[in-house]
Amino acid sequence: MSNLLKGNKYEWEIVIGLEIHAQVKSNSKLFSNSSTAFGSKPNSQVSLVDAAMPGMLPVINSYCVEQAIKTGIGLNAEINNYSVFDRKNYFYADLPQGYQISQYKFPIVGEGKVSIDFKDGSSKDIRIVRLHLEQDAGKSLHDQNPTKTYVDLNRSGVALMEIVSEPDIRSAEEAGLYISKIRSILMYLDTCDGNMQEGSLRADVNISVRRPGEEYGTRCEIKNLNSIKFIKQAINYEAKRQIEILEEGGIIEQNTLLFNTNSGKTRPMRSKEEAHDYRYFPDPDLLPLEIDQKVIDKLVKSIPELPDERKRKYVEEYNLSNYDASVLTADKSVSDFFDRVINSDNLLKDSAKIVVNWITSELFSLLKENNIEIAHSPISPEHLGRMVKLIKEDIISGKIAKDVLIEMFESKAGPEIIIEKKGLRQLTNTNEIENIVDEVLQENKKMVEQYLSGKDKLLGFFVGQSMKKSKGKANPKILNDILKIKLSKKN
Amino acid sequence: MEIKSINQLKSLLDENKISVKEIAQTYIKKIKEKKDLNIFIYFDEDKINDQVKEIEKLPNNKKLKGIPIAVKDLFCTKNMPTTAASKILENFNPTYESFVTQKLINEGSLFVGKTNLDEFAMGSATNTSYFGNTINPLSNKDNPLAPGGSSGGSAAAVAADLCLGSTGTDTGGSIRQPASFCGVVGIKPTYGLCSRWGIAAFASSLDQAGIFSKNVTDASILLEEIAGHDERDSTSSNVAIPNYSKKFNSDLTGKTIGIPKEYTVDGISDEINAVWEDAIKSLEKKGARIKHISLPHTKYALPTYYIIAPAEASSNLARYDGVKYGFRADEAKSLDEMYEMTRSEGFGKEVKRRILIGTYVLSAGYYDAYYLKAQKVRKLIANDFVETFKECDLILTPTAPSAAFPLNEKQDDPIKMYLNDVFTVPASLAGIPGISIPYGKDKNGLPLGMQLLGKHFNEQEVFNAAFALEKDYE
Numbered sequence: 001m002s003n004l005l006k007g008n009k010y011e012w013e014i015v016i017g018l019e020i021h022a023q024v025k026s027n028s029k030l031f032s033n034s035s036t037a038f039g040s041k042p043n044s045q046v047s048l049v050d051a052a053m054p055g056m057l058p059v060i061n062s063y064c065v066e067q068a069i070k071t072g073i074g075l076n077a078e079i080n081n082y083s084v085f086d087r088k089n090y091f092y093a094d095l096p097q098g099y100q101i102s103q104y105k106f107p108i109v110g111e112g113k114v115s116i117d118f119k120d121g122s123s124k125d126i127r128i129v130r131l132h133l134e135q136d137a138g139k140s141l142h143d144q145n146p147t148k149t150y151v152d153l154n155r156s157g158v159a160l161m162e163i164v165s166e167p168d169i170r171s172a173e174e175a176g177l178y179i180s181k182i183r184s185i186l187m188y189l190d191t192c193d194g195n196m197q198e199g200s201l202r203a204d205v206n207i208s209v210r211r212p213g214e215e216y217g218t219r220c221e222i223k224n225l226n227s228i229k230f231i232k233q234a235i236n237y238e239a240k241r242q243i244e245i246l247e248e249g250g251i252i253e254q255n256t257l258l259f260n261t262n263s264g265k266t267r268p269m270r271s272k273e274e275a276h277d278y279r280y281f282p283d284p285d286l287l288p289l290e291i292d293q294k295v296i297d298k299l300v301k302s303i304p305e306l307p308d309e310r311k312r313k314y315v316e317e318y319n320l321s322n323y324d325a326s327v328l329t330a331d332k333s334v335s336d337f338f339d340r341v342i343n344s345d346n347l348l349k350d351s352a353k354i355v356v357n358w359i360t361s362e363l364f365s366l367l368k369e370n371n372i373e374i375a376h377s378p379i380s381p382e383h384l385g386r387m388v389k390l391i392k393e394d395i396i397s398g399k400i401a402k403d404v405l406i407e408m409f410e411s412k413a414g415p416e417i418i419i420e421k422k423g424l425r426q427l428t429n430t431n432e433i434e435n436i437v438d439e440v441l442q443e444n445k446k447m448v449e450q451y452l453s454g455k456d457k458l459l460g461f462f463v464g465q466s467m468k469k470s471k472g473k474a475n476p477k478i479l480n481d482i483l484k485i486k487l488s489k490k491n
Numbered sequence: 492m493e494i495k496s497i498n499q500l501k502s503l504l505d506e507n508k509i510s511v512k513e514i515a516q517t518y519i520k521k522i523k524e525k526k527d528l529n530i531f532i533y534f535d536e537d538k539i540n541d542q543v544k545e546i547e548k549l550p551n552n553k554k555l556k557g558i559p560i561a562v563k564d565l566f567c568t569k570n571m572p573t574t575a576a577s578k579i580l581e582n583f584n585p586t587y588e589s590f591v592t593q594k595l596i597n598e599g600s601l602f603v604g605k606t607n608l609d610e611f612a613m614g615s616a617t618n619t620s621y622f623g624n625t626i627n628p629l630s631n632k633d634n635p636l637a638p639g640g641s642s643g644g645s646a647a648a649v650a651a652d653l654c655l656g657s658t659g660t661d662t663g664g665s666i667r668q669p670a671s672f673c674g675v676v677g678i679k680p681t682y683g684l685c686s687r688w689g690i691a692a693f694a695s696s697l698d699q700a701g702i703f704s705k706n707v708t709d710a711s712i713l714l715e716e717i718a719g720h721d722e723r724d725s726t727s728s729n730v731a732i733p734n735y736s737k738k739f740n741s742d743l744t745g746k747t748i749g750i751p752k753e754y755t756v757d758g759i760s761d762e763i764n765a766v767w768e769d770a771i772k773s774l775e776k777k778g779a780r781i782k783h784i785s786l787p788h789t790k791y792a793l794p795t796y797y798i799i800a801p802a803e804a805s806s807n808l809a810r811y812d813g814v815k816y817g818f819r820a821d822e823a824k825s826l827d828e829m830y831e832m833t834r835s836e837g838f839g840k841e842v843k844r845r846i847l848i849g850t851y852v853l854s855a856g857y858y859d860a861y862y863l864k865a866q867k868v869r870k871l872i873a874n875d876f877v878e879t880f881k882e883c884d885l886i887l888t889p890t891a892p893s894a895a896f897p898l899n900e901k902q903d904d905p906i907k908m909y910l911n912d913v914f915t916v917p918a919s920l921a922g923i924p925g926i927s928i929p930y931g932k933d934k935n936g937l938p939l940g941m942q943l944l945g946k947h948f949n950e951q952e953v954f955n956a957a958f959a960l961e962k963d964y965e
Contacts, residue, residue, distance in 0.1 A: 055690045091830055098808075285726065
């Protein structure tokens with residue numbers, strides 16, 4: 001697939017690398033025991049360590065370390081038995097220590113890779129450079145007072161994993177697929193809640209453009225994007241901006257940019273000249289992190305089934321397409337739901353494609369309308385499975401099933417109860433259908449004549465009228481057959 | 492009735508010959524009499540009397556019940572403010588108690604006050620304090636002398652008999668050098684023996700809490716109490732703490748004492764060399780074998796220290812930014828201006844000098860040449876000791892290149908001031924224990940100190956030799 005972007009003069013290739021900041025799912029912070037709960041009262045989750053009181057010292061939270069190792073394993077990456085925490089020094093009001101504890105030369109996780117899937121069924125590997133652990137900063141609140149800035153340190157010290165990719169990404173679409181894939185892996189691993197709205201997953205985008213075959217161009221970094229939509233918008237805007245400058249003979253300055261979500265434009269935050277010298281050095285308050293291979297081996301065994309494995313299973317065992325399988329597995333809760341449907345009845349294994357369609361079209365739109373997560377779906381996987389089975393067994397038609405599904409959604413009842421109560425069982429009795437057809441033909445003699453004189457299209461009209469009379473319950477295939485026979489007899 | 496030692500005071504208490512209240516009154520009186528020496532940053536009679544009531548309730552088997560202790564004002568204390576001798580922490584009242592002081596409180600000690608120091612422990616004369624100089628109690632009126640530093644207040648408090656013991660911190664000699672200047676015992680234990688939790692940090696990889704006292708036995712009693720593992724300090728070691736004084740053995744038969752040739756440096760008085768000789772003979776008399784040794788990287792210790800310590804300090808002191816606590820310049824019009832004004836006004840000259848040095852050596856382009864190189868040299872220096880300790884049990888050197896110098900000397904020459912640490916810094920870089928005990932006097936009758944260095948976590952052996960030397964000197 002060509003990803004080239006057309007400028008006024010030339011075609012351009014976009015080169016993108018992402019730095020994803022994923023909040024580690026953990027009850028307490030990276031170096032203190034304060035809570036990490038989201039949305040609490042400002043400064044209610046701040047320990048002496050988080051506030052950088054004199055003489056306070058960080059102590060590593062070993063659970064966060066395990067979470068980072070698990071994530072590394074999930075990203076098919078090398079786990080480093082030896083890693084070091086460094087101080088990244090800079091001043092800001094919401095950075096109480098005056099430095100962020102991070103990992104610089106020796107990160108806990110080394111090179112890895114993830115694969116992204118395209119609609120056409122093809123896929124591509126994106127290489128990961130590293131993953132390291134670091135502390136989050138607090139939050140500066142500039143909008144609470146006209147002349148003052150308030151600082152909330154609840155987030156100060158919360159553990160983040162920074163996942164750095166190689167510049168292997170070539171379009172906004174790929175960037176979106178990549179971040180979705182990372183998010184999905186983290187959620188399967190339960191090492192990050194993946195909640196982008198609450199800021200649990202954010203990304204910095206490094207972007208440059210070049211003409212195909214040329215060296216990498218000068219890159220700009222767009223900071224702190226917290227939705228896939230904005231990431232794509234920012235990339236497309238920034239790529240066009242860079243292309244315009246280059247085509248007009250200008251040069252790209254290496255800047256750090258911010259993306260304005262209202263205007264859809266990027267603007268400079270600081271230039272290379274203003275770039276910080278972070279004066280990284282090993283944090284003397286912490287010992288190097290030495291991880292026993294046994295610990296890593298044990299964690300490898302604890303890794304759950306990941307999206308790629310599930311995808312393979314779906315394709316191989318259920319004959320789903322690569323794309324359907326990747327859509328299903330992208331969100332663990334969707335995939336879990338699908339698994340439960342399929343596992344509820346052995347016969348459904350052959351109808352996996354139908355199950356996928358019901359989940360991704362009808363159920364998704366109901367859930368979306370009502371703003372409900374699939375994990376809390378009023379329609380249980382078992383009920384949906386039984387409904388699909390009823391369609392397969394010709395007890396109801398697909399069309400009726402849509403109404404049944406809405407009813408199931410509202411009442412949480414099983415499909416059989418609704419079908420019986422409302423008398424929605426499909427008409428398969430040929431006598432009954434014949435009677436209906438006879439009535440319709442009787443009532444529309446003129447139309448019949450027109451049909452007989454060559455207006456074939458009127459067949460649809462007779463089907464519609466008969467279906468209406470049967471209150472939608474007639475089996476469409478039987479109805480069709482009977483109509484054709486009866487009409488041909490009139491000829 | 493003269494109070495001379497911890498054990499003696501404990502006996503007096505046990506025999507009801509003195510009460511905790513009387514102890515408190517005795518020391519309050521003494522401290523008031525010596526107010527001119529500016530030994531304390533914080534002294535409050537009421538706070539002392541409040542403690543008396545609490546301590547009286549404690550059982551007599553509390554190991555330090557009623558023992559008057561002075562605390563270096565770098566240790567955070569819940570009931571007394573903590574300033575680190577800096578304007579930037581003026582009026583700072585911690586809500587927490589440092590590990591070391593908490594352990595002393597748990598055993599019933601009576602805190603008489605917070606002692607003066609060089610600002611953030613950066614100095615060798617207790618003359619960089621925002622709260623003024625401390626005067627060495629051994630000075631005569633016409634010639635005020637420096638008490639050494641940075642723990643000058645704590646050393647002076649013991650020397651002036653304003654307490655039986657005091658806490659100090661030693662980063663490059665800040666316990667041993669002032670102990671030498673004030674004629675008291677001062678021990679810096681192995682790095683990691685005492686938790687750093689609650690001590691305002693200067694240079695994390697070097698800072699270590701220790702003790703000043705009137706004699707080696709008291710030093711060992713107090714060190715035993717403040718040592719111990721603390722899970723809140725990742726660099727604190729989990730080693731068994733012996734009952735040092737019960738195991739004292741001044742018979743040094745079979746022990747080898749190393750005498751490093753690199754510690755005979757130019758400009759050191761003959762007096763010091765003569766005293767060193769006396770000490771060597773004294774140890775020989777106790778059965779020790781003397782071995783002349785070499786610590787070849789010694790000459791790099793001082794420059795190495797003055798890269799690593801400021802580098803760590805520049806980062807450790809970044810938290811004093813006026814945002815959360817402590818002093819804030821209030822005329823600032825922007826965040827950057829607030830930082831600039833707060834830190835310009837809040838820190839003294841020496842602290843600013845070291846922050847600048849530290850920032851420089853960590854900067855892009857200079858890191859490899861300075862900080863990284865210094866870390867490599869530090870390893871070589873530490874390795875010198877490892878090699879030496881394969882053939883020696885202890886090392887004996889002078890503590891400082893001179894006796895206490897006049898208050899205003901070296902004031903304007905930082906390099907000269909830094910040279911004071913020349914004998915103490917190598918042990919700090921290696922993390923090994925060192926003690927300074929008074930031994931001999933110079934021609935003016937001022938005390939000199941001998942330093943004994945030992946193997947990691949072998950404080951016992953250091954105490955044994957110090958005990959032997961002390962007995963001989965007495």
